[in-house]
Amino acid sequence: xxxxxxxxxxxxxxxxxxxxxxxxxxxxxxxxxxxxxxxxxxxxxxxxxxxxxxxxxxxxxxxxxxxxxxxxxxxxxxxxxxxxxxxxxxxxxxxxxxxxxxxxxxxxxxxxxxxxxxxxxxxxxxxxxxxxxxxxxxxxxxxxxxxxxxxxxxxxxxxxxxxxxxxxxxxxxxxxxxxxxxxxxxxxxxxxxxxxxxxxxxxxxxxxxxxxxxxxxxxxxxxxxxxxxxxxxxxxxxxxxxxxxxxxxxxxxxxxxxxxxxxxxxxxxxxxxxxxxxxxxxxxxxxxxxxxxxxxxxxxxxxxxxxxxxxxxxxxxxxxxxxxxxxxxxxxxxxxxxxxx
Amino acid sequence: xxxxxxxxxxxxxxxxxxxxxxxxxxxxxxxxxxxxxxxxxxxxxxxxxxxxxxxxxxxxxxxxxxxxxxxxxxxxxxxxxxxxxxxxxxxxxxxxxxxxxxxxxxxxxxxxxxxxxxxxxxxxxxxxxxxxxxxxxxxxxxxxxxxxxxxxxxxxxxxxxxxxxxxxxxxxxxxxxxxxxxxxxxxxxxxxxxxxxxxxxxxxxxxxxxxxxxxxxxxxxxxxxxxxxxxxxxxxxxxxxxxxxxxxxxxxxxxxxxxxxxxxxxxxxxxxxxxxxxxxxxxxxxxxxxxxxxxxxxxxxxxxxxxxxxxxxxxxxxxxxxxxxxxxxxxxxxxxxxxxx
Numbered sequence: 001x002x003x004x005x006x007x008x009x010x011x012x013x014x015x016x017x018x019x020x021x022x023x024x025x026x027x028x029x030x031x032x033x034x035x036x037x038x039x040x041x042x043x044x045x046x047x048x049x050x051x052x053x054x055x056x057x058x059x060x061x062x063x064x065x066x067x068x069x070x071x072x073x074x075x076x077x078x079x080x081x082x083x084x085x086x087x088x089x090x091x092x093x094x095x096x097x098x099x100x101x102x103x104x105x106x107x108x109x110x111x112x113x114x115x116x117x118x119x120x121x122x123x124x125x126x127x128x129x130x131x132x133x134x135x136x137x138x139x140x141x142x143x144x145x146x147x148x149x150x151x152x153x154x155x156x157x158x159x160x161x162x163x164x165x166x167x168x169x170x171x172x173x174x175x176x177x178x179x180x181x182x183x184x185x186x187x188x189x190x191x192x193x194x195x196x197x198x199x200x201x202x203x204x205x206x207x208x209x210x211x212x213x214x215x216x217x218x219x220x221x222x223x224x225x226x227x228x229x230x231x232x233x234x235x236x237x238x239x240x241x242x243x244x245x246x247x248x249x250x251x252x253x254x255x256x257x258x259x260x261x262x263x264x265x266x267x268x269x270x271x272x273x274x275x276x277x278x279x280x281x282x283x284x285x286x287x288x289x290x291x292x293x294x295x296x297x298x299x300x301x302x303x304x305x306x307x308x309x310x311x312x313x314x315x316x317x318x319x320x321x322x323x324x325x326x327x328x329x330x331x332x333x334x335x336x337x338x339x340x341x
Numbered sequence: 342x343x344x345x346x347x348x349x350x351x352x353x354x355x356x357x358x359x360x361x362x363x364x365x366x367x368x369x370x371x372x373x374x375x376x377x378x379x380x381x382x383x384x385x386x387x388x389x390x391x392x393x394x395x396x397x398x399x400x401x402x403x404x405x406x407x408x409x410x411x412x413x414x415x416x417x418x419x420x421x422x423x424x425x426x427x428x429x430x431x432x433x434x435x436x437x438x439x440x441x442x443x444x445x446x447x448x449x450x451x452x453x454x455x456x457x458x459x460x461x462x463x464x465x466x467x468x469x470x471x472x473x474x475x476x477x478x479x480x481x482x483x484x485x486x487x488x489x490x491x492x493x494x495x496x497x498x499x500x501x502x503x504x505x506x507x508x509x510x511x512x513x514x515x516x517x518x519x520x521x522x523x524x525x526x527x528x529x530x531x532x533x534x535x536x537x538x539x540x541x542x543x544x545x546x547x548x549x550x551x552x553x554x555x556x557x558x559x560x561x562x563x564x565x566x567x568x569x570x571x572x573x574x575x576x577x578x579x580x581x582x583x584x585x586x587x588x589x590x591x592x593x594x595x596x597x598x599x600x601x602x603x604x605x606x607x608x609x610x611x612x613x614x615x616x617x618x619x620x621x622x623x624x625x626x627x628x629x630x631x632x633x634x635x636x637x638x639x640x641x642x643x644x645x646x647x648x649x650x651x652x653x654x655x656x657x658x659x660x661x662x663x664x665x666x667x668x669x670x671x672x673x674x675x676x677x678x679x680x681x682x
Contacts, residue, residue, distance in 0.1 A: 091634040116457040119500065120484035120637065143461035149501055151492045159460065160490055160529065188501065293432040293634040296461065 067255055067280050070337045071329070078326040080273070081254060081282040082311060083200070083228075084109035085134060088118030090144070092294035092301075096287035096308045098124055104312035105321075106285065107330040110134035110200040113185040114162075115146045122192040130330035132198035132225070133189045135182045135216070137169055137205045138162050144297050150184045152177040166205055178206070179215045186223060198331035200228040204259050208233065210240045217249060226252040226334040228282060230259040252338040255279035264303030266310045273320040280329070285311055408596055408621050411678045412670070419667040421614070422595060422623040423652060424541070424569075425450035426475060429459030431485070433635035433642075437628035437649045439465055445653035446662075447626065448671040451475035451541040454526040455503075456487045463533040471671035473539035473566070474530045476523045476557070478510055478546045479503050485638050491525045493518040507546055519547070520556045527564060539672035541569040545600050549574065551581045558590060567593040567675040569623060571600040593679040596620035605644030607651050614661040621670070626652055 068077045084097040087109040094117050100106035108130035111121055115136065125131055137155060139146045139162040147161035154174035157163040163172070189196050199220055206212035207229060220227045227246065231254075235241040246253055256277060260268055265285045272283050287308035288294045294301045310317060321328070409418045425438040428450040435458050441447035449471035452462055456477065466472055478496060480487045480503040488502035495515035498504040504513070530537050540561055547553035548570060561568045568587065572595075576582040587594060597618060601609055606626045613624050628649035629635050635642045651658060662669070 091637050095633070095637075114501075116485055116487060119486055123484055143464055144457055145460055146457060147488075147490075149488075151494070153492070160455075289633070291634060292436070292630070292632045296432050296436075 066278075067252065067334075067337070068278065070252075071280070071333055073327070076278040078276045078278060078324050079280045079329045080276065080321065080326045081108060081280065081329055081331060082106045083132075083282055083284045083331070085200070085202070085284050085286045086112055086115075087131070087134065088112040088115045088121040090115070090117055090288070090293055090297055091120070092288040092291045092297075093117070093286070093304070094121045094124060095289045096304065097121070098129075099289070100285070100287040100308055100311045101129060104287070104308070105317060105328060106287065106311050107328050108132065108197065108332070110198070111189055111194065112136045112146075112202060113188050114149050119192070122189070122194060125194060127195065130197050130332045131189075131194050132200055132331055133186050133196055134200050134202050135185060135206060135219075136162070136202040137173065137178065137181070138164065138166065138203050140164050140203065141298055148177075148181045149188065150177070150181045152181050155181060166203060169205055170209060173212070175211045175215060178212055179218070182206070182215055182219060183222075186219060196223070196225065197335050198226045198228070199223075204230065207242065207259075208238050210242075213240070213242050213245070217246060217251065220246070220251045221249050224335075224339055226331055226338050228257055228259075229253040231256045232258045232260075250338065250341070252334045254282040254334070256281040257284075264300070265307050266314070269310060270316060270320060273317065273324060273326065276324045276326055280334070287311060407619075408593065408675075408678070409619065411593075412621070412674055414668070417619040419617045419619060419665050420621045420670045421617065421662065421667045422449060422621065422670055422672060423447045424473075424623055424625045424672070426541070426543070426625050426627045427453055427456075428472070428475065429453040429462040430456045431458055431629070431634055431638055432461070433629040433632045433638075434458070434627070434645070435462045435465060436630045437645065438462075439470075440630070441626070441628040441649055441652045442470060445628070445649070446658060446669060447628065447652050448669050449473065449538065449673070451539070452530055452535065453477045453487075453543060454529050455490050460533070463530070463535060466535060468536065471538050471673045472530075472535050473541055473672055474527050474537055475541050475543050476526060476547060476560075477503070477543040478514065478519065478522070479505065479507065479544050481505050481544065482639055489518075489522045490529065491518070491522045493522050496522060507544060510546055511550060514553070516552045516556060519553055520559070523547070523556055523560060524563075527560060537564070537566065538676050539567045539569070540564075545571065548583065548600075549579050551583075554581070554583050554586070558587060558592065561587070561592045562590050565676075565680055567672055567679050569598055569600075570594040572597045573599045573601075591679065591682070593675045595623040595675070597622040598625075605641075606648050607655070610651060611657060611661060614658065614665060614667065617665045617667055621675070628652060 066075045068079055069075050071079065073079060082105050084100050084106050086093050087097045088094065088111045097109045101109060110132040111118055112134045113136065142164070145161035148155045154172050154177050155162055157168060163169045186196065199216070201207050201216060206216045216227065229243055229246060256279060258272065269283055269285065272281065285307040286304045288301065288304035289308065290305045294304060407416045409420060410416050412420065414420060423446050425441050425447050427434050428438045429435065429452045438450045442450060451473040452459055453475045454477065483505070486500070486502035489496045495513050495518050496503055498509060504510045527537065540557070542548050542557060547557045557568065570584055570587060597620060599613065610624055610626065613622065626648040627645045629642065629645035630649065631646045635645065
């Protein structure tokens with residue numbers, strides 16, 4: 001995916017704690033949201049922040065043990081999800097993602113329901129594909145647009161479709177419209193016959209703002225689906241304990257996920273696989289075949305094309321996985337574990 | 342463009358008078374619309390049907406002479422507009438249409454504003470390109486979707502975006518929502534900096550129903566733009582005198598236009614050019630380059646690709662035009678003539 005231009009301090013900022021600066025108004029809006037959420041009683045997640053803010057966060061764990069143990073593995077097992085983002089975004093992505101799933105090392109993908117090629121992707125899906133919904137509130141490409149599937153004026157940009165970047169979205173998005181839109185995206189994927197295995201947010205748009213995280217968590221609870229959460233952003237950085245809130249609701253998420261938006265993932269993936277820790281690690285890629293469409297779509301096309309080569313033909317990736325004794329898994333296993341309690 | 346599956350009696354039916362059967366309810370709904378239009382006073386076009394229905398129709402003519410004469414040519418001049426439909430619909434169409442305009446015989450094109458690649462097309466446009474708005478209320482492709490840019494529940498299909506075919510559209514479309522949507526499409530094209538030269542309807546959706554034709558004509562009047570109207574559908578077939586209504590409002594349209602939806606236009610274009618009559622003849626094509634995107638998009642892709650070859654490399658087309666003594670023109674000339682009165 002393209003790098004939003006308005007990130008707090010560069011696309012990799014969340015990884016660099018010392019330079020991480022929340023956007024202007026972040027703290028105030030978070031507090032407002034928490035207060036109003038408690039007053040209206042619309043959702044209890046954010047309202048519980050004051051109570052749990054200092055609780056120890058043990059991601060993916062319950063009294064039943066670590067997530068790996070809940071999945072029937074030993075606690076020191078290294079389990080790796082290789083997930084493909086942006087299925088449905090364009091034709092090249094659809095071909096690339098299914099190739100990555102069927103001929104490569106990718107284990108799951110998430111579908112951008114409002115994007116132009118989503119119905120094509122749904123039609124190509126097989127029953128055993130491990131597919132989630134890529135909850136989408138941005139259309140980041142300058143020359144290629146998509147927009148909400150519900151009536152959502154606050155989610156429209158002036159140029160047509162969703163806003164291009166997170167700043168624009170966050171300044172205007174009405175949480176009620178976000179809720180209705182994202183629920184419709186999940187419902188439509190289900191209506192298309194997909195056995196939705198998980199939820200993941202496009203560009204992390206709904207993860208790091210409490211008023212939108214509330215919606216994300218409600219969807220996970222209502223549909224009983226595991227979600228993607230970054231492990232590289234702390235409670236202090238986010239301003240609210242998003243991981244603990246998910247744990248409190250019984251929502252399962254991978255132990256390790258670095259939401260690095262840089263296009264072209266080869267170096268990042270090699271590094272991540274070479275330094276795996278015990279537990280479930282999610283690594284995302286964005287595979288696409290090399291076509292005129294994707295080349296015209298984004299300057300990041302080369303990175304996407306390289307992602308497909310990385311998970312299908314790169315000799316180093318399987319060797320690193322093997323050296324680590326890693327096991328590839330998908331989100332469907334996490335869903336089963338979560339639903340089994 | 343793909344052939345709608347619900348045409349009265351096949352895609353070429355309007356050319357075959359003896360087999361032309363209006364869809365069920367056509368007459369009743371037309372009458373209802375005319376009555377209600379007169380009562381509400383929303384527009385006077387349809388309400389005037391009873392008065393003008395038997396008037397002689399002299400398309401493109403005024404007291405100033407034939408359309409050719411208004412364009413400064415002799416009355417027996419053969420003037421040909423070669424127009425490209427579906428600019429903005431996909432990447433392959435954008436590349437194909439601009440190639441047809443700049444390296445081929447095409448003289449103008451019309452932009453599908455709600456389609457995913459429309460902003461890309463607008464960005465590629467030059468000031469001297471002769472571009473209109475392809476007023477769009479359908480998304481006919483099964484695997485590739487786009488939808489209204491305004492809040493228009495009656496213009497949505499159950500599968501996301503505009504309905505696929507005309508029958509579905511006509512059964513559900515609310516004329517007020519049609520009006521708001523189509524006005525927004527023109528306004529957005531203008532906001533993108535296009536010097537809009539004309540209006541043309543996608544799939545003839547708004548031409549042959551009086552309640553939607555009313556909107557079409559109002560837009561032409563309000564923006565003072567020439568429009569595309571079929572010359573191969575009679576007043577009796579349509580059930581209302583659409584051409585006379587346009588003339589009464591001072592709207593200019595080509596004398597001859599056959600709205601044949603068949604994909605792959607080579608034979609149709611050769612035939613039309615080989616039998617040109619005096620006056621302005623519009624011939625439409627749908628050029629696209631041959632890419633995986635367009636091949637996945639529609640079974641009609643081969644026809645679109647052939648259209649590009651037809652207007653760029655076919656040796657017969659320029660020879661036929663030359664034999665006929667034809668002159669190629671665009672819609673911008675018609676707009677000038679219309680605005681000059």
